Amino acid sequence: AQSVAQPEDQVNVAEGNPLTVKCTYSVSGNPYLFWYVQYPNRGLQFLLKYITGDNLVKGSYGFEAEFNKSQTSFHLKKPSALVSDSALYFCAVRDTGGGNKLTFGTGTQLKVEL
Amino acid sequence: SAVISQKPSRDICQRGTSLTIQCQVDSQVTMMFWYRQQPGQSLTLIATANQGSEATYESGFVIDKFPISRPNLTFSTLTVSNMSPEDSSIYLCSVEVGSKNIQYFGAGTRLSVL
Secondary structure, rough: OOEEOOOOEEEEEEOOOOOOEEOOOEEOOEEEEEEEEEEOOOOEEEEEEOOOOEEEEEHHHEEEEEEOOOOEEEEEEEEEOOOOOOEEEEEEEOOOOOOOOOOOOEEEEEEEOO | OOOOEEEEEEEEEOOOOOEEEEEOOOOOEEEEEEEOOOOOOOOEEEEEOOOOOOEOOOOOOOOOOOOOEEEOOOOEEEOOOOOOOOOOOEEEEEOOOOOOOOOOEOOEEEEEEE
8 A cells, every 4th residue: 555644734934945845655666756736726736756767856836856765755845935835735656566546645734924 | 738627616516416527638648537635635536537448446435426437538527426515525637648657637626515
């Protein structure tokens, strides 16, 4: 079985400061890892993915994530947060040996304040 | 990527009735997925719908309650049958395009059952 944990329900950060949204995963095989963002009353938007290769993955809107196999983590980061980054962020995992099923974390509400 | 249109965007329904949600994609896709997002919670996969075959339901979801049609490669419907207040959720469809292992989501249908 595959699972994802997002240990923080909410993350608060001041605009201009770096942000980190944490994610850990569990799969039986090799993972495909994803980050999505959800703005109020809208669907999920794809931010970035890790399939293979470089552990540091760059995505949309200046976000990046670092895959750490030994810690089974895939934390989302941004060097300088914007107020417009305030949204709900979901981490998701797919087990490469388990078909196309995506399993989502519980989500982390990011609040960026002036 | 893909442009995914969902209808209706929201609805308020009486218990015991049924609602059919439509999902239209701007390109041909093999795999379409239906998710449920209960208030304040993460996304849960209901079923995977491939054109030309019966939908595959996840544990806890049954065809009698959530019948799905997939008549062609650009369209699918999900029906929520005999609704109760517990069915109040956001229902989202997603598609996987090409071989990039990325699911793209529609804006969702916000359902309230009275």
